[in-house]
Amino acid sequence: QVQLQESGPGLVKPSQTLSLTCSVSGGSISSGVYYWTWIRQPPGKGLEWIGYIYYRGSTYYNPSLKSRVTISIDTSKNQFSLKLTSVTAADTAVYYCARLNGDYLNFWGQGALVTVSS
Amino acid sequence: SYELTQPLSVSVALGQSARITCGGDKFGSRSVHWYQQKPGQAPVLVIYRNTYRPSGIPERFSGSNSGNTATLTISRAQAGDEADYYCQVWDNSTAVFGTGTKVTVL
Numbered sequence: 001q002v003q004l005q006e007s008g009p010g011l012v013k014p015s016q017t018l019s020l021t022c023s024v025s026g027g028s029i030s031s032g033v034y035y036w037t038w039i040r041q042p043p044g045k046g047l048e049w050i051g052y053i054y055y056r057g058s059t060y061y062n063p064s065l066k067s068r069v070t071i072s073i074d075t076s077k078n079q080f081s082l083k084l085t086s087v088t089a090a091d092t093a094v095y096y097c098a099r100l101n102g103d104y105l106n107f108w109g110q111g112a113l114v115t116v117s118s
Numbered sequence: 119s120y121e122l123t124q125p126l127s128v129s130v131a132l133g134q135s136a137r138i139t140c141g142g143d144k145f146g147s148r149s150v151h152w153y154q155q156k157p158g159q160a161p162v163l164v165i166y167r168n169t170y171r172p173s174g175i176p177e178r179f180s181g182s183n184s185g186n187t188a189t190l191t192i193s194r195a196q197a198g199d200e201a202d203y204y205c206q207v208w209d210n211s212t213a214v215f216g217t218g219t220k221v222t223v224l
Contacts, residue, residue: 037213039213046204046215046216046217046218047153047161047204047206047215047218048215049212049213049214049215060211060212062212063119063212064119096160096161103149103151103166103167103208104151104163104166104167104206105151105153105161105163105206105213106163106166106172108160108161108162109160110159110160111160
């Protein structure tokens with residue numbers, strides 16, 4: 001059973017860069033079958049898709065975040081990462097990584113709360 | 119941008135059926151997925167591609183999609199089904215989530 005685990009700083013200052021890593025276990029990130037995804041959820045609100053990456057490095061981002069988002073992958077470590085630049089309080093959220101199987105998300109990490117505050 | 123509309127809340131008596139709708143333009147041609155999220159937990163896939171249940175999801179959960187509305191039905195509702203439920207589709211290579219529905223079991 002594949003498992004995903006987010007890690008990274010829980011507090012980021014405004015205007016700085018949010019960085020998170022998702023470690024995948026129980027399966028290879030290079031299998032070629034899946035895409036690897038980031039989603040976020042502001043406190044008390046709904047889910048927002050951020051983007052995804054394929055093991056070969058191709059990416060697709062939510063147009064609303066595209067100018068600030070970079071998703072990368074490290075197949076040697078079985079990890080993929082998220083960087084979000086120029087953060088504001090509106091970026092405070094629980095950030096989830098998940099595995100995209102075709103068109104649905106069938107495995108999720110437990111989530112990591114990131115607060116943007118000075 | 120594409121929008122998915124769900125009722126804010128649905129209440130259901132213990133043992134009865136709850137129906138959660140998800141509306142959007144030209145829905146019938148889209149594949150709809152449903153996620154259950156309990157407080158403080160990550161979402162869990164309960165229905166994919168309109169009608170399919172992942173392994174481990176009770177048969178009490180079922181889905182349909184017709185016209186401009188997709189529906190998640192929870193039969194014989196249990197206290198453990200209390201959660202937020204989100205629908206999800208793809209639009210122009212972008213994943214879109216519904217607004218979410220809070221299900222309360224009375």
